[in-house]
Amino acid sequence: MYDVGGSGDWIFTGAPVFIGIIFVIIIIMIMVNISSGLSQWKKNEESPRLSVPAMVKVKRTNIIRNGHSYDHNHNVHSQGSSTTYYITFEFDSGDRSEFHISGKEFGTLAEGDVGTLTFQGTRYIDFTRKNC
Numbered sequence: 709m710y711d712v713g714g715s716g717d718w719i720f721t722g723a724p725v726f727i728g729i730i731f732v733i734i735i736i737m738i739m740v741n742i743s744s745g746l747s748q749w750k751k752n753e754e755s756p757r758l759s760v761p762a763m764v765k766v767k768r769t770n771i772i773r774n775g776h777s778y779d780h781n782h783n784v785h786s787q788g789s790s791t792t793y794y795i796t797f798e799f800d801s802g803d804r805s806e807f808h809i810s811g812k813e814f815g816t817l818a819e820g821d822v823g824t825l826t827f828q829g830t831r832y833i834d835f836t837r838k839n840c
Contacts, residue, residue: 752829762825764817764835765804766796795832797825807832 770792793814796806809832823837 748830752831755829757826757828757833759824759826760799762797762799762823762835764795764819764821765798766806767814767817767819768794768796769814770794795835797835799825 772790772792774788774790791811793809793811794806795809795814795817796804798804805827807827807830813832813835817835817837821835821837823835825835826833
């Protein structure tokens with residue numbers, strides 16, 4: 709009737725191995741992410757702090773929605789979201805750099821603003837608008 713010790717046993721021996729492999733892959737991905745972040749932080753710390761004339765060229769946001777659920781009446785309930793803010797600055801040379809900034813800072817800048825950008829590596833520090 710039942711296949712004791714037969715072909716179905718691989719599920720019981722293979723599943724823990726499979727779960728273990730997935731666990732190791734996730735741990736490796738986390739370690740690579742941490743290492744990459746620390747490497748970028750170190751690189752920024754070693755970079756000179758520069759203040760250069762620049763213009764705000766592009767403002768953009770990246771919104772990540774963290775899921776939705778539906779109740780028995782088919783009403784949607786949002787589980788939350790997070791927004792990341794970016795500004796692209798153009799320098800007198802025509803080169804451009806994009807920086808991740810706070811939402812508060814994002815709200816105070818407008819495309820076309822001209823002033824002095826202060827940054828260190830890939831780290832945005834400040835933008836002082838030029839008074840015309």
